[in-house]
Amino acid sequence: MFPEFRDLISKLKTDDAHFARLFERHNELDQQIKNMEARIEAASPVEIENLKKEKLKLKDELYLILKAATV
Structure with missing residues (x-):
């Protein structure tokens, strides 16, 4: 997700707790959806x-x- 922001994402994940929570929740949802679509x-x-x-x-x-x- 957003390869053009890879370095910024790494920085925000450590410096911004809100961003880190959103990012983690997005990844959790992604995995859950994959598991559901695979009928796991x-x-x-x-x-x-x-x-x-x-x-x-x-x-x-x-x-x-x-x-x-x-910006």
Whole structure:
């Protein structure tokens, strides 16, 4: 996610607790969705869709923080 911000992401993960929490939650959701789609975890299509929406919202929020940090 956001390879162009790799160094900044590393810095923010250590310097910004809010960013670190959002980033970790995004990764948790990503893994959970993969497990559900692979049928490792049981889930309905609606549950998967809701998690994907939550993940996308977090990604948007992370991007805004990254953009603000580059100014």
